Amino acid sequence: MRFTINGSKREADPDIRASLLDVLREEFALTGTKKGCDHGQCGACTVLVNGRRINACLTLAVMHQDDDILTIEGLGSSDTLHPMQQAFVRHDGYQCGYCTPGQICSAVGMLDEVAKGWPSHVTDDLSAPVLNDAEISERMSGNLCRCSAYPTIVDAIREVHEA
Amino acid sequence: MSDVAMDAPYRPAALDRAEQGLLGKPIDRYEGPLKVSGAAPYAFEQAPEGTAYLAIVTAAIGRGRVTGIDAAAAEAMPGVLKVIHGDPRMPAGEGNSRAMPTMGGDEIFHYGQGIALVVAETQEVAREAARRVTVHYDEQPGRFDAAEVEVQQDHKLGFLPPVNRGDLDAALAQAEVVLDRTFTTPIHFPAALEPHATLAWWEGEQLTVRSSNQVIGGAKGTIATALGIDKDRVRVLAPYVGGGFGGKTGVGQEAVFAAIAAERVGRPVKVALTRRQTAYMVHHRSPTTQRLRIGCDRDGRIGAMGHESVAYQNDDSAFLEPVPFGTLPLYAGEARRFRTDLARIDLPATGAVRAPGEAIGTFAVECAMDELAEQLGLDPIELRRRNEPTRDPTSGKRFTTRRLLDCYDEGARRFGWDKRESTPGSRREGEWLIGMGMAAALRGNFTVNAEAEVILGADGRATVKTDMTDIGTGTYTILAQTVGEMLGLPISAIDVVIGDTDLPPSAGSGGSFGAGSACAAAALACEDILTELALRMNAAADDLRLKDGAVTAGGRTSPLADLVRDRPITARGKTSPGKESQATSQASHGAQFAEVAVSAITGEVRVRRMLGVFDIGRVLNEKTARNQIVGGMVWGLAYALTEDAVVDPRNGRFVNPDFGEYHVAVSADVPRIEAHFIEEIDDSANPAGAKGVGELGIAGSGAAVVNAIHNATGVRIYDMPVTLDKLLSSLPPV
Ligand code: FES
Ligand code: FES
Numbered sequence: 001m002r003f004t005i006n007g008s009k010r011e012a013d014p015d016i017r018a019s020l021l022d023v024l025r026e027e028f029a030l031t032g033t034k035k036g037c038d039h040g041q042c043g044a045c046t047v048l049v050n051g052r053r054i055n056a057c058l059t060l061a062v063m064h065q066d067d068d069i070l071t072i073e074g075l076g077s078s079d080t081l082h083p084m085q086q087a088f089v090r091h092d093g094y095q096c097g098y099c100t101p102g103q104i105c106s107a108v109g110m111l112d113e114v115a116k117g118w119p120s121h122v123t124d125d126l127s128a129p130v131l132n133d134a135e136i137s138e139r140m141s142g143n144l145c146r147c148s149a150y151p152t153i154v155d156a157i158r159e160v161h162e163a
Numbered sequence: 164m165s166d167v168a169m170d171a172p173y174r175p176a177a178l179d180r181a182e183q184g185l186l187g188k189p190i191d192r193y194e195g196p197l198k199v200s201g202a203a204p205y206a207f208e209q210a211p212e213g214t215a216y217l218a219i220v221t222a223a224i225g226r227g228r229v230t231g232i233d234a235a236a237a238e239a240m241p242g243v244l245k246v247i248h249g250d251p252r253m254p255a256g257e258g259n260s261r262a263m264p265t266m267g268g269d270e271i272f273h274y275g276q277g278i279a280l281v282v283a284e285t286q287e288v289a290r291e292a293a294r295r296v297t298v299h300y301d302e303q304p305g306r307f308d309a310a311e312v313e314v315q316q317d318h319k320l321g322f323l324p325p326v327n328r329g330d331l332d333a334a335l336a337q338a339e340v341v342l343d344r345t346f347t348t349p350i351h352f353p354a355a356l357e358p359h360a361t362l363a364w365w366e367g368e369q370l371t372v373r374s375s376n377q378v379i380g381g382a383k384g385t386i387a388t389a390l391g392i393d394k395d396r397v398r399v400l401a402p403y404v405g406g407g408f409g410g411k412t413g414v415g416q417e418a419v420f421a422a423i424a425a426e427r428v429g430r431p432v433k434v435a436l437t438r439r440q441t442a443y444m445v446h447h448r449s450p451t452t453q454r455l456r457i458g459c460d461r462d463g464r465i466g467a468m469g470h471e472s473v474a475y476q477n478d479d480s481a482f483l484e485p486v487p488f489g490t491l492p493l494y495a496g497e498a499r500r501f502r503t504d505l506a507r508i509d510l511p512a513t514g515a516v517r518a519p520g521e522a523i524g525t526f527a528v529e530c531a532m533d534e535l536a537e538q539l540g541l542d543p544i545e546l547r548r549r550n551e552p553t554r555d556p557t558s559g560k561r562f563t564t565r566r567l568l569d570c571y572d573e574g575a576r577r578f579g580w581d582k583r584e585s586t587p588g589s590r591r592e593g594e595w596l597i598g599m600g601m602a603a604a605l606r607g608n609f610t611v612n613a614e615a616e617v618i619l620g621a622d623g624r625a626t627v628k629t630d631m632t633d634i635g636t637g638t639y640t641i642l643a644q645t646v647g648e649m650l651g652l653p654i655s656a657i658d659v660v661i662g663d664t665d666l667p668p669s670a671g672s673g674g675s676f677g678a679g680s681a682c683a684a685a686a687l688a689c690e691d692i693l694t695e696l697a698l699r700m701n702a703a704a705d706d707l708r709l710k711d712g713a714v715t716a717g718g719r720t721s722p723l724a725d726l727v728r729d730r731p732i733t734a735r736g737k738t739s740p741g742k743e744s745q746a747t748s749q750a751s752h753g754a755q756f757a758e759v760a761v762s763a764i765t766g767e768v769r770v771r772r773m774l775g776v777f778d779i780g781r782v783l784n785e786k787t788a789r790n791q792i793v794g795g796m797v798w799g800l801a802y803a804l805t806e807d808a809v810v811d812p813r814n815g816r817f818v819n820p821d822f823g824e825y826h827v828a829v830s831a832d833v834p835r836i837e838a839h840f841i842e843e844i845d846d847s848a849n850p851a852g853a854k855g856v857g858e859l860g861i862a863g864s865g866a867a868v869v870n871a872i873h874n875a876t877g878v879r880i881y882d883m884p885v886t887l888d889k890l891l892s893s894l895p896p897v
Pocket of ligand 1: 035036037038039040042043055058
């Protein structure tokens with residue numbers, strides 16, 4: 001199978017039972033993407049596939065022939081941080097850090113959804129969503145943070161959105 | 164070695180001079196860039212080449228024995244390396260430095276207990292093979308229903324013996340006003356987002372274990388005991404831990420299993436519990452029944468206080484939730500009775516989860532105080548003020564720092580408490596009933612042993628080493644800040660090395676004692692370095708001024724690197740409890756406030772805002788401390804409203820063992836939260852002057868929410884969590 005992962009062409013021959021998450025972590029050693037539940041319940045495994053955020057634990061690797069996959073490692077490395085990564089550091093949008101790559105990938109994907117005008121459950125004007133804090137929280141509620149750094153996560157995302 | 168037992172208050176002079184201006188500042192996390200880029204390695208990650216995967220077969224019955232295991236089908240699968248069972252070193256449950264589980268038996272104490280191991284080349288094969296292992300049982304009837312089990316008053320479990328002072332019954336009989344209420348609290352999962360995971364490998368006789376663990380010094384001994392080998396043969400690493408909340412204080416079955424498996428297959432082995440396995444193989448906080456009795460006069464002066472509870476444990480574990488721990492020093496009152504009875508049950512182990520005792524004990528007492536204030540026609544803060552003790556009302560010991568009254572005042576002012584309607588149910592916005600509530604927060608402070616080493620190198624950089632863990636608590640950062648402050652170095656000139664039992668022993672992360680003790684040990688090590696620098700400067704240590712990597716004394720200034728040259732300075736610091744610790748009553752304190760909106764139609768509760776003011780001694784890093792406190796407040800919110808692990812009483816299984824049905828807070832549940840500190844350095848707590856932070860936030864926050872629900876609706880619920888079904892039938896007419 002061929003994928004584009006973080007901009008590079010990669011090949012693998014995954015077990016048909018393997019989730020995209022396990023292939024990223026165990027085969028490609030991209031362990032920035034985390035496993036919190038393996039059941040689509042926590043968002044720790046969020047990656048961007050063809051620009052959209054998905055739970056990598058809920059999809060089999062064999063379903064992603066030729067897909068363009070962006071993980072936290074592709075967003076920015078520790079010395080060249082993406083603006084969203086910088087904002088999480090500045091606002092302390094984490095504690096243990098385990099949910100963090102998923103939060104960041106999810107936030108990047110989410111801002112793109114808003115830019116495209118996609119409404120959410122709490123959107124007043126469905127034709128023109130405005131990203132206030134309630135919208136950020138609603139749209140980020142698929143990403144659990146057991147450390148409960150939610151207020152600072154919202155701060156970080158708001159700042160990137162406003163920049 | 165600079166060795167300071169807390170026989171008297173102690174504060175390193177250099178922390179007072181604070182020339183670098185680093186300690187306490189809200190600086191970004193030291194390890195932040197690694198975490199946000201996914202480069203920080205957690206237990207399961209960055210394993211050596213050739214690491215095999217372990218999957219655990221768990222018990223499918225709730226009580227009984229394993230009579231046979233048929234592994235042939237699993238062993239026949241390509242890629243399976245070994246199926247392991249019946250190894251006498253396999254623990255039946257979690258162990259720690261105080262108590263070990265049954266080893267190597269065939270007894271099943273609870274559903275979901277680990278009983279056999281499958282090691283395979285890949286995760287997929289291991290998982291499938293584990294399903295093909297057939298286990299035969301002799302199933303026995305289990306005690307699964309908390310309402311049905313027998314309660315023992317006479318037991319030796321737990322660290323908190325019963326307290327009986329004066330004659331509680333007589334004092335209650337004489338009191339002008341008596342409140343007698345019984346509260347129940349649910350099973351509470353720690354549910355760290357990183358599941359328990361361990362990577363183990365052997366090099367000859369030497370075992371190395373990288374494990375998601377809060378207290379690796381203890382884990383080293385526990386793993387050695389389980390394996391029957393010398394402690395020196397075990398090294399435990401935990402550079403990054405994806406949350407703990409008490410659930411990773413001991414050594415879970417999986418850590419020992421990984422070590423056994425690695426030995427048996429002669430390769431590194433790694434294992435991560437599945438999310439559902441964490442519900443069974445990791446301890447949870449016991450459910451409790453708590454009877455609160457408070458007797459007072461018409462002015463609200465308390466003369467009698469009883470806090471008597473029942474908590475649960477299985478037959479193979481020794482912990483007991485210290486329910487009234489936070490009630491002991493909280494309010495005045497001569498006659499006192501505090502007791503926790505034990506009920507044995509055949510469920511997964513109960514254990515320490517974030518603020519054992521206070522998280523649920525202060526919850527009940529703070530809801531009771533709210534109701535008592537209402538009965539007396541007093542403001543809830545006024546009732547608390549009238550019962551603020553001047554010495555510990557249970558032990559008679561003097562308090563060290565206690566700014567509870569200031570926390571109430573500042574909290575009330577910042578929150579706008581004066582806008583609270585004292586008549587419940589009188590504020591309404593359309594469908595929503597609005598209310599405000601408050602509660603006291605208290606968490607006992609522990610002084611513990613800790614050591615650290617600091618090396619001032621030839622390049623003028625300092626390295627601090629200790630076997631502490633950072634479980635999201637900010638350990639990396641506050642250690643760097645402490646050393647920077649002591650030695651006059653910017654944060655960029657400091658390296659922090661933790662999470663390795665080859666380093667000087669710390670107390671680990673638990674009981675909120677990690678930050679204060681580790682920073683104290685690091686500061687003490689720096690004091691020795693200052694002494695040596697003074698010698699090299701030919702000056703008195705107290706005359707040294709250190710800032711930005713330069714030392715000034717007697718009019719001379721020298722770069723640190725020049726003073727060190729080819730003679731790096733290595734020093735050790737040690738802190739331990741002493742006479743002052745014994746003679747005093749110590750705690751962190753706070754006041755919690757919440758505003759809620761309750762739908763008069765559906766009973767849905769929305770927390771609109773929360774605010775807390777806290778007294779935690781020295782604030783080591785304002786940013787990380789605040790984040791942790793806020794996290795604790797969110798825990799209180801979720802504990803009050805949604806978290807509730809439900810047992811099926813027919814078979815001892817959880818109905819909701821994962822995040823799909825066990826509802827931790829999500830972003831949409833969490834409102835704007837403010838946390839403020841009243842900083843008074845506690846020189847009796849430890850040489851860093853810092854009291855506990857990580858657990859304080861959950862104490863009282865749930866009670867503030869529940870009290871706000873009452874203020875909004877006039878309904879009091881005594882059975883946690885306050886879900887819509889409990890509220891709905893009592894709500895005022897729409
Ligand atoms: S690991 Fe994929 S959602 Fe939890
Ligand atoms: S930072 Fe720990 S789970 Fe979010």
